[in-house]
Amino acid sequence: MPLVTCNYEARRRGLHKLQLITEAKKICPDVIIVLGEELGRFRDASKLLYKYLESFTSSGKVERLGFDEVWMDVTDMVDWNQGLLNTHDLTNSFFHLNKNDPTIGFSYDATTIAGHSFPNTITRDDPTNTPLPSQFSDPKDDLSTRLILGSHIAQYLRLGLEENQGYTSTVGISTNKLLSKLVGNLNKPKGQTTLLPPYTDSPDSLPNPEVEATNNVQLFLDPHEIGKIPGIGCKISQKLRNHILSRPAAFSTGLIYGPTEDPISVHDVRTSPSLNPAFLESLLSGPGSHRGTGLKIWNLVHGIDDSEVQQVKKVPTQISIEDSYIRLNTLSEVRKELTALTTTLLKRMHIDLLTDNAWLAHPKTIRLSTRPRPPLGADGTRTRSFTRISRSAPLPSYVFTLKDDVDSIAEKLVTSTLIPMFKYLHPQPSGWDLSLMNVAVTNMVEVSTEKGRDIKSLFSRKREWDVVDRDVPPDDVEEMEDVVDSVQHNVSHSLQPDTETENPVELRQQGSEDLILPLSQNSEEGWDDDGEEEVEGREGCVVCGAMIPRFAMDAHGRWHVMEG
DNA sequence: AAGCTATAG
DNA sequence: ATTTCTATAGCTT
Numbered sequence: 001m002p003l004v005t006c007n008y009e010a011r012r013r014g015l016h017k018l019q020l021i022t023e024a025k026k027i028c029p030d031v032i033i034v035l036g037e038e039l040g041r042f043r044d045a046s047k048l049l050y051k052y053l054e055s056f057t058s059s060g061k062v063e064r065l066g067f068d069e070v071w072m073d074v075t076d077m078v079d080w081n082q083g084l085l086n087t088h089d090l091t092n093s094f095f096h097l098n099k100n101d102p103t104i105g106f107s108y109d110a111t112t113i114a115g116h117s118f119p120n121t122i123t124r125d126d127p128t129n130t131p132l133p134s135q136f137s138d139p140k141d142d143l144s145t146r147l148i149l150g151s152h153i154a155q156y157l158r159l160g161l162e163e164n165q166g167y168t169s170t171v172g173i174s175t176n177k178l179l180s181k182l183v184g185n186l187n188k189p190k191g192q193t194t195l196l197p198p199y200t201d202s203p204d205s206l207p208n209p210e211v212e213a214t215n216n217v218q219l220f221l222d223p224h225e226i227g228k229i230p231g232i233g234c235k236i237s238q239k240l241r242n243h244i245l246s247r248p249a250a251f252s253t254g255l256i257y258g259p260t261e262d263p264i265s266v267h268d269v270r271t272s273p274s275l276n277p278a279f280l281e282s283l284l285s286g287p288g289s290h291r292g293t294g295l296k297i298w299n300l301v302h303g304i305d306d307s308e309v310q311q312v313k314k315v316p317t318q319i320s321i322e323d324s325y326i327r328l329n330t331l332s333e334v335r336k337e338l339t340a341l342t343t344t345l346l347k348r349m350h351i352d353l354l355t356d357n358a359w360l361a362h363p364k365t366i367r368l369s370t371r372p373r374p375p376l377g378a379d380g381t382r383t384r385s386f387t388r389i390s391r392s393a394p395l396p397s398y399v400f401t402l403k404d405d406v407d408s409i410a411e412k413l414v415t416s417t418l419i420p421m422f423k424y425l426h427p428q429p430s431g432w433d434l435s436l437m438n439v440a441v442t443n444m445v446e447v448s449t450e451k452g453r454d455i456k457s458l459f460s461r462k463r464e465w466d467v468v469d470r471d472v473p474p475d476d477v478e479e480m481e482d483v484v485d486s487v488q489h490n491v492s493h494s495l496q497p498d499t500e501t502e503n504p505v506e507l508r509q510q511g512s513e514d515l516i517l518p519l520s521q522n523s524e525e526g527w528d529d530d531g532e533e534e535v536e537g538r539e540g541c542v543v544c545g546a547m548i549p550r551f552a553m554d555a556h557g558r559w560h561v562m563e564g
Numbered sequence: 565a566a567g568c569t570a571t572a573g
Numbered sequence: 574a575t576t577t578c579t580a581t582a583g584c585t586t
Contacts, residue, residue, distance in 0.1 A: 004577055005573090017574070039578070066573035066580075233571045234575085290570085290583055322578060365565080386575065392566055438578090443565090 003033075008189045042067050045167075052165055053157065054312055056097065063310040071177050072157075073309035078149045085110060085145070095152055106156050113148055114155040115171075115192035118183055118220055143197045147173060151194045158192060175199065178305035181230055183220065195220060199303075217303035222267035229266065229300050236284055236297065237264075243283055244268050270301045315361040316352060320440030321345045322369075328434040331419075338368075338418050341439045342410040346399065349441065350406070359400055363441035366395040366413075368421045371436035388436070391421045395441055423527045 002018045013028045024031050046067040053072055054062045061073035081095055093110040096102060108114070150173040158169050171192040172184025179195050186193040199217045213219070221229075227237035241249035241264045249262040269275065281294025290296075299305065321344045328334060353360050369390035396417060399409055418439065426432050 002576065004574085018576080037578075064580095069573070231571075235570060317581065318579095320579065324577065367566090369567095388568085390567060394565095436577090 004037075039067075049161065049165060049167060050312075052161065056157065058099075060311045061309040062312055069181075071180065071309045074150055074153050077153055078146050081149050082145055095149070095156065106152075108152040108156075110145070110148055110152075113194050113196070114151040115194065116187045117194045117196050118186055119196060119216060141197070143175075143199065147175075147194050147197065151192065154192050154194075158190075176303075176305040177307055177309065178230060178300060179217065179220075179303055182224070182228075218270075221301070221303050222265060222270070224266045226264050226266055226269050226301075231300055232297065236293075239284055240264060240269055240297075244272055266301050315444050315446060317444060318440055318442040319345065319348050319352060319363070320367075320438055321348065322436060322438035324371075324436045325434060328437070329430070329432060331422075331429070334422060334434070334437070335414060335419060337437060338414045338422070338439065339410055341437060342413050342418065343406055345439050345441065346406045346410055346413075349399070353444075357402060359447050361444040361446045362397070362400060363395055364443035364445055365392050365441065366417060366421075367392040367438075367440045367442060368418055368425065369436075369438040369440070370422075370425060370434050372426075373433045373435045388438070389425060390438075391425050392442075393417060393421055427527070429527055 002020055003015065003024055005017050006015045006019075006024075010024075010028065010031065015024050015028055015031065021033060046064070050062065050064055050070060053070060054060065057072065057074075057076070059073060059076050063071045065071070077095075077097070080099060084096060085093060090110040093108055094105055095108050096105040098104040154171045154173050158171055161167050161169050168190040170184055170188045170190060172180040172182065172186075172195070173192065174180040174183055174195040183193045183195040196216055198215050201213055201215050213222075225237075226232055226240050227234060232240075238249060241262055244264050245262060249264070275298070277295040277298040279294070280297050281292075284293045284297065321341045323337065323341060325337070328337065349363070353363075367390050369388045371386060371388045396413065399413060401409065
C-alpha cells in the first residue's frame with residue numbers, strides 16, 4: 001500500500017506521495033502511518049483561512065482550489081495603492097488596506113520586491129544577491145511597480161496568516177492564475193516568489209522565429225514538463241507528446257509511481273512547427289475535450305491565461321461522500337454502507353447548506369456512483385479500470401426536514417431512492433464486486449432570503465412554471481467571459497445576472513420527486529421487487545420541510561405567504 | 565436531465 | 574493525484 005500523501009517534514013526526509021509504505025519505512029523507520037482520513041478538520045481550517053483572506057478584499061475574488069490552495073485577485077488593492085504612491089519617497093510607503101480609513105495598513109519599501117523572485121536577482125530573503133534591475137526604482141514602469149505592490153500585500157497576508165491563524169503558507173505573485181500558481185512552486189514551503197518583468201520581448205528584438213524569447217514568462221515557463229502546466233493533464237499532455245515525437249510516448253508502466261515518461265517541455269510544444277490554436281484544436285479534439293481547447297492550450301504554453309479569479313460562492317455546486325471497499329458484493333452490505341454514506345452526506349448538507357436553521361440552497365438531484373471491480377482476466381491479472389458508472393434521480397424534499405433525526409432520514413432515503421437506483425445501476429442480483437461507492441447531491445437551487453416575495457414565487461401555480469419552462473430554451477445560459485489579472489491590469493468584471501435559476505424550476509420538481517426508473521430495467525432483471533419504491537402521499541414543504549398531503553400543499557403555501 | 569470525461573489537490 | 578476523497582467545468586445524448 002502506498003502513502004497517499006505526506007507532510008513537508010516527511011518529504012525533507014526523502015519520502016514522497018504514492019510511495020510504498022514498505023519503502024517509506026526503510027528510508028524513514030520512525031515514519032508515522034495514519035490509516036484512513038478525517039477530512040472534517042481540514043475542511044473547517046480551509047473555510048477559516050478562506051474567510052480570513054476574503055476579509056481583505058472588496059471584490060470578493062478569492063477562489064479556492066482544493067482545501068489548501070487559493071487564488072486572490074488583488075488588482076483593486078494594487079490600483080488604489082499605486083495611485084497613492086509618493087514617487088519622491090518610495091522607500092517609506094504605506095500600503096492602505098481600507099479606502100475609508102487611511103490609518104489601516106502597513107509600512108513598506110516600494111522600491112523592493114518582498115520575498116523571492118524569478119529570475120533570482122533578489123533582495124530581502126537573500127541579501128547577498130545582486131541589486132534589483134534598474135526598472136524597479138522607476139515608478140513609471142507600471143508592471144514593475146504593480147508587482148512590487150503585489151509582493152508586499154502577499155507578504156503582509158502571509159505574516160498575518162501565520163500570526164493570527166497559525167498557518168504558514170507559500171505564495172506566487174504574477175499577473176494571472178497560471179503564472180502565479182506555477183511561480184509559487186519555486187520556494188516551498190513558506191516562501192513567496194514574484195515573477196519579474198519583462199513579460200514580453202523588447203520591441204527592438206527581431207520577430208525572428210530563430211531568436212529565442214528573452215522575456216521572463218517564457219524563460220520561466222519553457223523548461224516545465226508539459227504535464228506540469230495547470231490545465232494540461234495526462235490526456236492532453238500525452239497527445240502533445242505523441243505529436244511531438246511522432247510516435248506513442250512511453251507511458252509509465254511502473255505499478256506505483258511513474259514519474260516521467262518521454263519528457264516533453266513547454267518549449268518543445270511552443271516551438272513545434274505548425275503549432276497554432278486551430279491545429280491544437282484538431283489534435284486535441286475527441287471525447288471529453290472542450291470547444292476552444294486548442295486556443296486554451298496555445299495560450300497556456302505562451303503564459304496567457306484569461307480565466308477570472310472566481311468570486312466567493314455561498315453554496316457549493318455539489319456535495320459528495322464516497323468510500324472505497326476491498327470487497328463489496330452483497331446487497332445487505334451495500335445497504336449498510338449506503339446508509340453510512342448517506343448519514344454523513346446529510347450531516348454535510350446541514351453544515352454547508354444550513355444557516356440559522358434555514359436552508360441556503362436545496363439540491364435537486366441525488367446521484368449514486370459506483371466503481372465496479374473489473375473481473376479477473378484469463379491470465380489471472382486484473383485489467384485496472386477506474387471508471388465509474390452513475391445514476392441520478394430527483395432528491396426527495398423530505399431530506400430538508402429538520403424535525404426528524406438524520407439517521408431516520410438517511411434510512412428512508414436509502415430504502416426509497418438509493419437502493420432502487422442501485423438496482424438500476426446493477427441489474428444482476430449478484431456477480432458484481434464494487435471497489436467504490438459515491439453518493440452526491442447536486443443541482444443546487446439557492447433559496448432567496450427575502451421571505452415574502454420568495455415564498456410567494458415558491459408557491460405560485462404549476463401552470464406558470466410550465467410556461468416558463470417551455471419559454472426558456474435549455475441552451476440559454478450565458479457564458480461568462482471575464483478578464484482577470486492579478487496585479488497588472490484593471491479588472492474587467494462583467495457579472496451576468498443570474499437569472500436562470502428561478503424558483504419555478506425548483507417547484508416543478510415538487511410533483512416529481514419520486515424516483516422514476518425505466519420499467520424495463522426494473523422488472524426484467526433479476527432483482528425481486530420488494531416494493532421499496534412506494535409512492536408517498538405527502539411531500540415536504542420547501543419552506544419549512546413539514547410533510548404535507550399533496551392536496552393541502554397549496555393552502556399550506558398560502559399560510560406561509562401570510563406568515564411572511 | 566442524465567451520464568460521462570478531464571482536471572485539480 | 575492511476576490506489577483516496579473530494580470538487581468543478583463542460584461535453585454528449
